Amino acid sequence: MTSNRTGSLFSGVDRWTVLFYALIVLVGWFSIAAATYDETVPHVFSFAHFYMKQVVWIAVAAVVAITVLLIDDRYYHMWAYPAYIIGLLLLLSTLAIGKEINGAKAWISFGSFNVQPVEFAKIATALAMARLMSEYTFSISRLGDLVKVAMLLAVPLLIIVLQNDTGSGLVLGSFLFVLYREGLNKWLCLPFLMLASLFIASFLLSPLALLLLLIGLYTFSEVMMSGEVRSRIIFVASLLLGAMVLMVLTGLLFDEGLSFYASLLIVSLTAAVGLAIYALRFKIAHTFITLALYIGSVFFLLSVEQVFNALEPHQQNRILSFMGIVNDPAGADYNVNQSKIAIGSGGLFGKGFLQGTQIKYGFVPERHTDFIFCTVGEEWGFLGTFTILTLFACLILRLMKMGERQEEPFGRIYCYCVASILLFHVLVNVGMTIGLMPVMGIPLPFMSYGGSSLIAFTILLFIAIRLDASTRHFGLNKI
Numbered sequence: 001m002t003s004n005r006t007g008s009l010f011s012g013v014d015r016w017t018v019l020f021y022a023l024i025v026l027v028g029w030f031s032i033a034a035a036t037y038d039e040t041v042p043h044v045f046s047f048a049h050f051y052m053k054q055v056v057w058i059a060v061a062a063v064v065a066i067t068v069l070l071i072d073d074r075y076y077h078m079w080a081y082p083a084y085i086i087g088l089l090l091l092l093s094t095l096a097i098g099k100e101i102n103g104a105k106a107w108i109s110f111g112s113f114n115v116q117p118v119e120f121a122k123i124a125t126a127l128a129m130a131r132l133m134s135e136y137t138f139s140i141s142r143l144g145d146l147v148k149v150a151m152l153l154a155v156p157l158l159i160i161v162l163q164n165d166t167g168s169g170l171v172l173g174s175f176l177f178v179l180y181r182e183g184l185n186k187w188l189c190l191p192f193l194m195l196a197s198l199f200i201a202s203f204l205l206s207p208l209a210l211l212l213l214l215i216g217l218y219t220f221s222e223v224m225m226s227g228e229v230r231s232r233i234i235f236v237a238s239l240l241l242g243a244m245v246l247m248v249l250t251g252l253l254f255d256e257g258l259s260f261y262a263s264l265l266i267v268s269l270t271a272a273v274g275l276a277i278y279a280l281r282f283k284i285a286h287t288f289i290t291l292a293l294y295i296g297s298v299f300f301l302l303s304v305e306q307v308f309n310a311l312e313p314h315q316q317n318r319i320l321s322f323m324g325i326v327n328d329p330a331g332a333d334y335n336v337n338q339s340k341i342a343i344g345s346g347g348l349f350g351k352g353f354l355q356g357t358q359i360k361y362g363f364v365p366e367r368h369t370d371f372i373f374c375t376v377g378e379e380w381g382f383l384g385t386f387t388i389l390t391l392f393a394c395l396i397l398r399l400m401k402m403g404e405r406q407e408e409p410f411g412r413i414y415c416y417c418v419a420s421i422l423l424f425h426v427l428v429n430v431g432m433t434i435g436l437m438p439v440m441g442i443p444l445p446f447m448s449y450g451g452s453s454l455i456a457f458t459i460l461l462f463i464a465i466r467l468d469a470s471t472r473h474f475g476l477n478k479i
Contacts, residue, residue, distance in 0.1 A: 012469035013069065014402060020395040021446065021461060025061070025454070027388060028447030029054055031375040035359050035368040036449075050368055050449055057451040061458040068462040073470040076463055077410050080124075080131035084152075087124030090117035091159040104165040104441070118168045119456035121156050126417035126460065128152055129175060133182060134410035140183045149179070167428070167440030174424035178416045181403075194293070195300055202304045203320070208261040210301060215239065215268060218294045235271075242267040269298060319438055335371065338364045339433045343377030343385070350381030368449040370441055373433045392426050392445075399461075402468040411467040418464045422457075 033051035041048045047056075090108075094117055098105040107114045129152060132138065138145050153172050160169035201210060219232050243264035251257030258266070272291045279288035308316060342358035345351070354360070356378035359367050364374045376384050396419045403415030422445055429444040431437030443453045 010069075010469075012471070014398065014465055014468055017395065017398045017402070017461070017465055020391055020398065021458075024388070024391050024395065024446045025058060027376070027391070028372065028444075029058065030353070031372050031379075031447060032368050032449050034354055034356065034379055035372065035375045037354060054449055054454075057454050060451065061454050064455055065458050065462045068459055069466050069469070071466065073467050076127060076414075076467065077131060077134075080127035083124040084128035087117070087121035088156060088159065091121050091156060091163070093117070094163055095159070098163065104163055106160070106163040106165040106168065113451070116450075116452040118156075118160055118163070118165060119452045120459075121160075122171060122421060123456060123460050123463070125153065125156055125172065126175075126414055126421070127463075129178070129417060130410050130414035133178075133413050134408065140179065141185075146179075146184075165441075167442045170428075170440065171421060171424050171442065174420040175417060177420045177423075178413060181416050182409075182413065194297065198297055198301055199304060202301055207301070208264070211261060211264055211268070211298070214294060214297055214301075215264075218290050218297075221290060239264065239268050239271060242271075265298070269295065335365050335439060336432070336435050339371055339374045340435055342374040343434060346378040346381040346384070348382050350377075350379045350384055353379055355379060370429065370439075370443060370448065371433055372444050372448050373430050377433075388447075389426075389430070392422070396423050396426075399464060402464060406468065406471055411464075411471065414467060415464045418460055421460065 029051060032054050033049075036050035038049060045052060047053060094106055094108060097108065099107040099109045099114060101107050101114070106118055107116050109115075129149065132148060132152060133140075140146070153175060157169045157172050160166070160172075198210075201213070205213070215236060219236055243260060243266075246263040246267060247258055247260050249257075250263070272295050276288055276291040276295070279285075279291060308319070338358060342356065342364050345358060346356070351357070356375060358364055359375050359378055364371050367374055373385070373388075376388055380387075399415050399419040399422070403412045403419070406412040406415065425442055425445050428437050428440055428442055429448075432439045443450065445457045446454060
């Protein structure tokens with residue numbers, strides 16, 4: 001690893017990135033002030049106001065940022081794995097001594113302060129992933145190395161799910177973008193898109209309709225690759241006939257025979273496994289892949305109901321509400337409806353600072369935390385929201401540029417990890433406030449109220465700035 005152990009504190013620091021960070025934090029502070037200002041508190045500078053408490057966290061974040069810049073960049077590489085272990089221990093500690101807030105046991109209390117370890121676990125996971133993928137022997141095309149990456153991400157994800165904080169856990173899925181940047185085969189994204197589509201379809205179609213759809217879909221894709229139409233039609237007809245025969249036989253032999261759906265499921269899976277073994281033996285790659293995807297899709301659909309039932313009732317309602325299956329204006333839909341009203345009422349220029357009625361009178365819940373974007377929309381209008389999204393876009397693009405000018409893979413991979421995390425948070429947080437995403441309860445980076453979030457995101461960002469500063473200080477890949 002290169003090192004910047006000489007020169008001034010800001011030698012090589014990307015000032016544009018710091019500027020974008022400072023502007024977003026400043027806008028976030030004004031939004032918190034607008035969302036939480038209490039006229040009954042006699043003094044404007046009283047720490048009874050949330051915005052005055054946020055000033056303290058901003059000051060702490062500034063000290064933390066400077067500290068991160070002072071640390072030799074080699075230590076971030078050296079301590080990546082120990083940091084990952086510490087992050088896992090912190091996550092595990094919440095299961096034993098954690099405090100439950102909004103249904104998630106993901107907080108640790110220190111007196112009047114609450115800390116959310118998952119925010120810091122994201123930093124540790126990003127460092128560990130950068131360390132693993134920057135090893136000399138690592139290859140993105142080697143299955144064993146991909147399994148290592150998957151395990152590295154799966155362990156914290158499992159603990160976060162056990163905390164009932166699924167939204168935060170999904171953030172780790174954003175690292176998929178990093179894998180594609182490092183050369184992962186682009187076609188491997190198809191299974192993920194397919195699973196997402198199947199998850200949605202499982203709520204809209206009956207099990208039998210879904211099974212018939214899968215059989216038709218995979219048979220059609222096989223026809224496109226092999227060009228053999230007649231044999232595939234005979235195959236589908238054989239499956240249907242076999243299912244009917246099995247249904248009739250079980251009906252004659254037992255008091256309660258199998259349904260047509262259960263019969264077709266058994267027959268199709270048996271045929272798929274047998275043909276997959278045949279295709280593997282004779283190295284018919286496209287047929288084996290198609291059959292493997294079919295088998296995986298069927299088992300995924302069978303597990304969807306169990307996973308959905310394991311969710312908390314409010315999480316189930318959010319998913320059903322997002323997909324339009326249930327309509328509950330006073331319950332699951334309330335937050336999103338009020339959020340859209342607030343943003344829409346802002347118009348082009350907004351109502352003005354402290355003039356947002358939806359925010360001021362508390363119609364929008366969590367208006368200073370997860371729904372802080374509503375404050376921007378109502379008080380600053382379309383121009384304000386466009387400005388905020390532009391600042392985030394500039395920050396993320398700047399991180400990607402910082403990653404591209406890194407000479408060593410550790411810095412490049414880490415910068416892309418940070419960019420992916422920020423992109424996911426922004427897309428999901430903004431998306432849920434305008435009804436394009438289900439409500440997940442994740443903060444808007446640098447803007448939502450809270451010390452854990454602000455300090456964690458500051459550390460996450462300034463480690464990337466520190467790694468980049470070392471490269472620029474020695475005159476490598478100058479802009």
